[in-house]
């Protein structure tokens with residue numbers, strides 16, 4: 001990511017252990033730490049709400065609502081903000097339950113971000129429809145309510161999302177694997 005040290009311009013800067021840049025010439029250190037991200041498994045009682053990604057990585061594939069947690073933000077606040085921004089819809093804070101966490105790898109514009117994804121669940125109003133949302137088109141090209149037994153894990157954008165969706169479907173009786 002850095003070809004030259006951002007502090008002294010030395011070409012000897014090295015990226016080590018997949019997370020830290022060190023410059024032997026001036027002592028510059030930068031930790032490219034794991035980033036926190038959130039996602040929501042919103043369940044109507046028969047269907048799960050998926051988004052269709054409007055941008056890379058994995059444009060066009062199915063995903064869950066959510067995104068990166070901002071600096072100085074908690075995971076719940078980050079998830080609610082992402083839902084508001086991307087979907088024009090705010091999940092009820094009291095309905096959010098932390099369900100699982102999985103690591104993910106998110107390549108974006110030639111930089112690989114390692115993330116720690118936190119998956120929340122919420123039971124949502126089964127009266128919601130695709131028209132209930134006001135989508136941020138730069139991020140999301142559509143939303144789909146998919147019945148439990150019609151969720152196809154291979155159509156999901158990320159490994160962590162597949163693991164979370166599989167684990168969630170398993171809690172519903174183990175017949176949707």
Ligand SMILES: [Zn+2]
Pocket residue numbers: 005006007008009010023024025026027028
């Ligand atoms: Zn340096």
